[in-house]
Amino acid sequence: GENVEQHPSTLSVQEGDSAVIKCTYSDSASNYFPWYKQELGKRPQLIIDIRSNVGEKKDQRIAVTLNKTAKHFSLHITETQPEDSAVYFCAASNSNSGYALNFGKGTSLLVTP
Amino acid sequence: DGGITQSPKYLFRKEGQNVTLSCEQNLNHDAMYWYRQDPGQGLRLIYYSQIVNDFQKGDIAEGYSVSREKKESFPLTVTSAQKNPTAFYLCASTIRSGNTIYFGEGSWLTVV
Numbered sequence: 001g002e003n004v005e006q007h008p009s010t011l012s013v014q015e016g017d018s019a020v021i022k023c024t025y026s027d028s029a030s031n032y033f034p035w036y037k038q039e040l041g042k043r044p045q046l047i048i049d050i051r052s053n054v055g056e057k058k059d060q061r062i063a064v065t066l067n068k069t070a071k072h073f074s075l076h077i078t079e080t081q082p083e084d085s086a087v088y089f090c091a092a093s094n095s096n097s098g099y100a101l102n103f104g105k106g107t108s109l110l111v112t113p
Numbered sequence: 114d115g116g117i118t119q120s121p122k123y124l125f126r127k128e129g130q131n132v133t134l135s136c137e138q139n140l141n142h143d144a145m146y147w148y149r150q151d152p153g154q155g156l157r158l159i160y161y162s163q164i165v166n167d168f169q170k171g172d173i174a175e176g177y178s179v180s181r182e183k184k185e186s187f188p189l190t191v192t193s194a195q196k197n198p199t200a201f202y203l204c205a206s207t208i209r210s211g212n213t214i215y216f217g218e219g220s221w222l223t224v225v
Contacts (some may be wrong), residue, residue, distance in 0.1 A: 001172065006155075031211075032211060034213070034214070042218070042219075043203060043216040043217060043218050043219050044156070044203070044216050045216075046213060046214075046215070049213065089155060089156065093211070095211070097158075097161070097169075097171070098144060098161050098163045098169060099144070099207070099211045099212075099214075100146055100158050100161045100171060101146075101156070101158075101205075101214055102158070103148075103155040103156045103157075104155055105154060105155040106153075106154070106155050
């Protein structure tokens with residue numbers, strides 16, 4: 001099945017700096033790659049997603065890039081703010097498992113003022 | 114997100130007991146999923162269902178069972194065969210496979 005690796009597991013940045021989280025996936029059939037933000041004790045919330053026919057997508061301070069050849073994708077957050085502090089999960093899905101999401105283990109992001 | 118309701122939010126189970134977690138959605142979504150999250154860990158797939166009366170095992174189905182008798186409902190039973198059931202359980206759904214997946218608010222299960 002699909003295996004998603006996520007790095008780093010923890011990331012600490014100063015307010016205003018950029019943060020980058022990287023993920024790799026194993027199944028070349030995967031074609032949908034969402035990113036979720038989860039605050040303590042709450043449900044994951046979708047922040048951005050990308051499909052395999054696109055190389056990059058941006059939404060204000062958040063961007064995602066995808067390299068299908070290398071099977072990796074990254075989340076970029078610019079001008080970080082303290083409210084960006086949370087755990088971020090990448091995921092990948094394909095038709096082999098009903099498009100169920102296969103998640104990375106998460107990155108705990110801390111933005112210090 | 115607001116259309117996926119999980120209950121109860123907190124549940125305590127004695128060892129050897131079966132418990133059932135409810136998941137209801139009013140979004141007319143076809144596919145539904147159950148995930149387990151352990152503290153400081155990612156989400157792992159337990160079961161998923163793409164249509165009524167059909168479901169498939171995920172990566173960690175042992176000790177769990179599900180049913181999908183109605184489109185809007187996908188209950189999860191944690192059986193006594195699940196040796197370490199204490200976790201945060203998340204139900205999710207999507208209008209059809211390959212589209213954005215939304216999560217319910219989750220259920221905390223603790224074995225006492």
